[in-house]
Amino acid sequence: MADAQRRESGLVVEARGHVRVLTLDRPERRNALSSALQADLVEELLRCGEDGDVRAVVLAANGPAFCAGFDLDEIRELDRRGERFRPPMDRPTRALFEVVTEVPVPVVAAIAGAAVAGGFELALACDLRVVAPGVRMGLPEAKIGMGANFGSVVLPKRIPMGIALELLYTGEYVSSEVAERWGLVNRLVPADDVLPTALGLADAIAANAPVSVRRMKATAVKGLELPLWQALRLDVGPNPYLSEDRKEGIAAQREKRAPRWSGR
Structure with missing residues (x-):
């Protein structure tokens, strides 16, 4: 260490x-x-x-x-x-x-x-x-x-x-x-x-997209006790769908290479 x-x-x-x-x-x-x-x-x-x-x-x-x-x-x-x-x-x-x-x-x-x-x-x-x-x-x-x-x-x-x-x-x-x-x-x-x-x-x-993982944790924790319709509408943390990492992840998969995450 x-x-x-x-x-x-x-x-x-x-x-x-x-x-x-x-x-x-x-x-x-x-x-x-x-x-x-x-x-x-x-x-x-x-x-x-x-x-x-x-x-x-x-x-x-x-x-x-x-x-x-x-x-x-x-x-x-x-x-x-x-x-x-x-x-x-x-x-x-x-x-x-x-x-x-x-x-x-x-x-x-x-x-x-x-x-x-x-x-x-x-x-x-x-x-x-x-x-x-x-x-x-x-x-x-x-x-x-x-x-x-x-x-x-x-x-x-x-x-x-x-x-x-x-x-x-x-x-x-x-x-x-x-x-x-x-x-x-x-x-x-x-x-x-x-x-x-x-x-x-x-x-x-x-190894996964940090924007996605942070969003998943926030959504899972905050949405646990909410009704389904409210939980689905939660908008917590950075939005992976609008991120640079989403573009990079798709490009890396199609090009068969490791992704280079920016966290944005």
Whole structure:
């Protein structure tokens, strides 16, 4: 990772062609989301959305866990000091999971270890998930008096309501094999293949017209809850039908060569 930079928060940022790799690197804390790590993730994701050269993001992690959720030691210390705890959606900064869903480029999660609590919510916020067998996943917030606000909203949109409510109410974990059957996992591969597979998916996305991909993500996310007639009339992001990339894509196909995307 010649171009990788590590932030003090424990976030490693690597530029890999048109793919940006963001790696959680707090293995001693099971990659728990401290305030500093959340802030750096939000900042980097916003930069990815602003950088026309970035066409896909891979979210990975070092160590035995993908992410154990919010840093409970940090929260407990705030409680001890008598500081006010603000719920995730009541803070002056952007909520991490919301930013992941709204970043204009696709985000692929590479999950080789446990993704629980806020770590599972982080995985749910991503567009695609590559996961190793036997990985523990779930939302145990009801067991410790937390809220799982993002998971409570998003999980019932991803899987049948009854199953989602059982996971939320009981706080029990499921394996990645079960999650795959529910459609929460795009690829189930050996642990050593998780990151290469995620990078391969990101490269495949990055090889396509960036105007088209950004438009597809924006339309899919914003149109999900709309009636069909409204969703079809959405006009979000750059219009690929009117782009230079549309002309280039057709020309490249007819001339049997690789396209040279301009992002315009």
